[in-house]
Amino acid sequence: MIGIFWVAGLVLLAVGGEGVVRGGVTMTRALGLSPVVIGLFALSLGTSSPVLAVAVQGAASGLSDLAVGVVIGATLINLLLVLGLGALIAPMPSAPKVVLRDGGAVLLASMALVLLARHGAIGPGAGVVLLAGFAVYAAVAVVSDWRRPAEHSVACAEMQKRSAGQRPAFGGGLFALAVGAVCLVLGAHFLTGAALAQAAVWNVSLAAVALTVAALAAALPVLAITLAATLRGHTQIAIGQLITASVFNLFGVLGVAALVRPLTVSPSFAAADAFVVLGAAALLLPLLSARWRLSRAKGALLVAFYLCYVGFLAWRQGLVGF
Numbered sequence: 001m002i003g004i005f006w007v008a009g010l011v012l013l014a015v016g017g018e019g020v021v022r023g024g025v026t027m028t029r030a031l032g033l034s035p036v037v038i039g040l041f042a043l044s045l046g047t048s049s050p051v052l053a054v055a056v057q058g059a060a061s062g063l064s065d066l067a068v069g070v071v072i073g074a075t076l077i078n079l080l081l082v083l084g085l086g087a088l089i090a091p092m093p094s095a096p097k098v099v100l101r102d103g104g105a106v107l108l109a110s111m112a113l114v115l116l117a118r119h120g121a122i123g124p125g126a127g128v129v130l131l132a133g134f135a136v137y138a139a140v141a142v143v144s145d146w147r148r149p150a151e152h153s154v155a156c157a158e159m160q161k162r163s164a165g166q167r168p169a170f171g172g173g174l175f176a177l178a179v180g181a182v183c184l185v186l187g188a189h190f191l192t193g194a195a196l197a198q199a200a201v202w203n204v205s206l207a208a209v210a211l212t213v214a215a216l217a218a219a220l221p222v223l224a225i226t227l228a229a230t231l232r233g234h235t236q237i238a239i240g241q242l243i244t245a246s247v248f249n250l251f252g253v254l255g256v257a258a259l260v261r262p263l264t265v266s267p268s269f270a271a272a273d274a275f276v277v278l279g280a281a282a283l284l285l286p287l288l289s290a291r292w293r294l295s296r297a298k299g300a301l302l303v304a305f306y307l308c309y310v311g312f313l314a315w316r317q318g319l320v321g322f
Contacts, residue, residue, distance in 0.1 A: 019176045068266075131251065137251065
């Protein structure tokens with residue numbers, strides 16, 4: 001029965017995320033907005049919409065461990081597992097602008113997470129500050145990419161690749177967006193129920209389930225899109241897309257969830273997991289700046305770090321002993 005809830009939640013989140021992306025791209029194109037705006041908001045934010053839906057559902061249900069845990073877990077999956085697997089398939093170029101601007105932003109967002117986790121709570125005031133941080137990042141990204149050709153802008157290249165051949169019809173985009181939003185709400189509801197039931201069956205904390213299984217389910221659309229693009233040779237925009245999604249997770253998703261209901265950050269998040277996110281963000285900067293390329297060896301290192309983190313979670317729950 002729990003498996004049915006997991007599958008239903010995963011499918012609905014995947015369909016909902018795709019609907020939000022397609023609807024957002026179509027509507028913004030119909031309005032004549034700049035490609036960089038479409039790529040940054042409609043695409044990068046749309047791919048993170050499943051994480052947003054689960055975090056908001058968790059906050060609304062008073063399940064802070066689920067809301068915070070799925071954000072931390074999905075961010076680590078983006079920065080370590082997805083980037084690592086993508087680089088193992090094909091080495092990824094890392095443009096200096098992406099590393100310095102976007103990598104710097106995710107590092108700052110990780111620092112904010114550590115500070116808030118040490119405080120033990122993320123209230124509405126902190127939520128506003130987090131959203132303001134994302135707004136500043138988005139403004140800098142738009143200004144710095146506004147006149148850049150598509151091949152030098154991750155957001156523009158992503159938009160052009162995704163919307164090729166599509167005719168922008170505002171009504172159709174609005175319908176796709178509405179259907180996607182409904183699917184996200186339902187998917188988040190199923191996933192929340194599955195996470196609670198799974199924690200009881202495994203006799204582990206909800207935080208552990210949120211950091212792993214729930215986060216992977218919410219991040220699976222991003223994983224599938226990135227690996228499919230890498231297999232097709234579209235490696236130019238993968239790093240920028242994943243880092244932007246991670247910035248949105250830490251600034252945007254946590255900020256919105258905290259506005260829905262104040263979040264309590266568990267001591268385990270404050271003592272370890274928030275610092276793991278900060279360490280992953282700090283690790284990426286030298287790895288990506290070395291020859292401005294994420295090689296297969298570096299990808300293997302990222303995957304190894306993620307597997308070590310999962311092993312640490314299993315040890316913390318008493319599932320394995322060393």
